[in-house]
Amino acid sequence: MLRLGMLAAFLMSVGVVWGQMPDRTPNTRYPYVTDMDHEGAYVLRWGLNATHIWFEVQVKTLGYVGFGISRDGRMVPADVIIGWVAGNQVHFQDYHTERYEAPTVDSSQDWLVDYGYEEAGWTVLGFTRALDTCDTLGDFKITRDTQRLIYAYHTEDPDVTSPNPLIRHTVRGRKSVSLMTTSHPPAELPIDSSVIDFTNDNFSIPVANTSTYNCRLFDLSDVNVKYHIIKMSPVFSPGMEQYVDHMVLYRCRIADPASLLVNGASFNCFSDAPDHVQFCREHVASFGHRNKEDFYLPEDVGIPIGGTGESNLYVLATHYVNELQTPNLVDSSGIQLTYTADLRTNDAAFLSMGNIISPNWLQYIPPGEPSFQQRAYCSERCIQWGMNSTQNALPMTVVGAKFHSHDLATEMKLRHVTKTSSGAYVENPWLAYDGAFDSDQQAFRVAEKRRNVSFTDHLMLECTYDSSTRGFPTLGGWHPDNELCRAYVLYYPRKMLEGCMSWSNYDQLRNQIGQPVNGSDVFNTLLATDWSNNNVMRVNLKHALQNSIENAQCWSSRQDPSYAVDWFQQTDITIQTPYQPTETRTCV
Incomplete structure (x- = not known):
């Protein structure tokens, strides 16, 4: 009482x-x-x-x-x-x-x-x-x-x-x-600050589909002066937050966008996207999962927008989820960028990392797993390609990262591995980490300490999932029922490298009786597996994910060729000294 x-x-x-x-x-x-x-x-x-x-x-x-x-x-x-x-x-x-x-x-x-x-x-x-x-x-x-x-x-x-x-x-x-990793707003924005909106234009969300991906194009070819993006904000039509799963603003440079598209054109991002738009993948900003908070870039960095040779085509990709197939939903949500002509010290950019999502490149999570790990890599050769393979390339200074995954994800970790002069691999402190990830709160995480990534390093994104309450396998994909392993890493100075994804070959996968599974049979073997009380296949799958060849793809819309492909044996990158954070307690 x-x-x-x-x-x-x-x-x-x-x-x-x-x-x-x-x-x-x-x-x-x-x-x-x-x-x-x-x-x-x-x-x-x-x-x-x-x-x-x-x-x-x-x-x-x-x-x-x-x-x-x-x-x-x-x-x-x-x-x-x-x-x-x-x-x-x-x-x-x-x-x-x-x-x-x-x-x-x-x-x-x-x-x-x-x-x-x-x-x-x-x-x-x-x-x-x-x-x-x-x-x-x-x-x-x-x-x-x-x-x-x-x-x-x-x-x-x-x-x-x-x-x-x-x-x-x-x-x-x-x-x-995230009480301790949220971006810090400045005391005041520059007096010349202006905003530009990238929003949908009264888009009618289809009733026939529970999941819709709409893309809208914006031509910024006439912006001939260089500015810096200093703030990013979500813009939601009233009452539409529950239907907007996420929004991403991409960009690229093409020779003459006016001859290839109509400014403001809207289409399905996958089935109807023109070829040049499908490869327009430099990440500029993203919001979703009911995250309505603004993101302020640190006061010493800005993301370039406009100017000679800069990206001129911007693509707003919006994923709508309408589970109840509610009719008459019209949306004009999008992303607003605040920019200034008062350029900051460092040109910054986002590096997209993660597992590639494709029917042929399988991300697979079995049911009944309380702590199932998958990894995605940005390899040493991809980083060198993005730095133009120069020995004198300035390192990338990582400011922080935004993780993107769905409901099964519980832990997200961006690992940083350095190759020493003797050829050994040593793990540095994590560049970003969330040990209590929540897919409903996918905000940018400011790094506790900025760290440098050099041209001889590897980046490894490690995603941990809890499928213990799910009775069916989970595949990689953008739908909320699927899973993702993605990170958008903010760094400076800006490099040519825009994206770095990977996928497993599953060449070390064995079936129930220990026989190697041919590459063409991996998908059907996993889908046909009865995972109830099947510890043998659970062990086999985890072994394959940790020991198989990893394929990697890196890209840049500002290089020619615009992408490169790498592959490596994961066992070749054996970390001799894994990083272990030390917990210090200051009781007050």
Whole structure:
């Protein structure tokens, strides 16, 4: 039973009212902002340093407010706070949940309230917590992994005179957020900043298909001045967020786009795409999976747009998912770029990495696997090709990466391998990592420390999947029921290399009785396998993925030829010293 003394353990006088509600303006204390819900009724702002994180929640209610961190997005188990404002006093307390009933008061009160007030129907609470409290009873450590945040609120304050004062919430929800790797907005954008929109034009989403890929073209041949892209933003038509699975903006340079296409032309990205558009694959920006946050490039880098010899053809590719085949859906969503003529120090670009998606190049995940790994490579020879094979090429400095996968993915890792002068392979610290990946939160992850990739290095993207609850195999593909292993790596200075993909030959795959499987029979062998209690084929498949020949393709729309093909034996790249992060705990 909760007693009044416990519930009102922390009281403080109401502070100064700050301004109009809600306030989503970033500032020095709260540089990061996100809406926890689709309605904009629960706004979260936060900031952090090396040891602490401070939050502000703005909630459209005059009742109590809950906020917390969960292991998997459910309300139990979770590390939570509950607070409200009543009678010019802020009531605030640290709890944890162990079961689906009233939360338990923490014996160690590690969440500390800074202020609270009510204004115009909104409740505002500011509070602080150590990143690592070292409180093992109910607290979760805040890390660079994606965090599952939960929230709740009620229309009324608790009745502190009641033996059970906490009324069940009227609203609750969850959102995955990268609290420590989000891009940092500048204090202000350059005064000459302008925007350009790449959006669909009242596209009618077909009813006959649950999955549709629409591409729209944009001709920027008339942009003869070089600018820098400094910010990227998603643009959603009202109510269409649930139907837009993801949007990607690609670009390339072609001799005379006006003679080959009509500016604004729209078509199916796969079945109807002209040849020159199919190879227009330099990644510029991407959003999706209900991610509505802007991406700000660091203040020393910008992505070139416009100018002599620059890409002139831009392609907006939008993947719509209409599972219920709802009719009369019309969409004009897309991507907005903010650019400036005040050029930054470094020309940056994205390198696309991952497994190639094709019916002939199979990505295959068996059912019933709690931790199934697949890898994709950007080989040493591909990197050298992208650097024009020059010994004096400047290394690529990696700023961060955005991972792209679907619901089975649980862990994403961008590994960096260096060949020493003796020919040995040593693994460096990971360039990007998310040990709690959530496909609903595919935001750019700023690197903790920028690292250089040289022309003798290998990059390896490692994706881990949990198919333990799925009763059928999962193939590679863009549909949400399929899987992906992709990363978009932001780096500088810009190279010719735009993409680097790979796929397994499966030449080391053996069947149930240990016989080698011919290349032409791999697909049918895997599809015909009964995976229930079949440990032999599970072992055989994992062995093949780790030991077979890996084929690689690298490309650039600015080189001639525009692509190169590589292959190598994975066992030739044996990492003698794998990287192992050391966990340091700073308890505050």
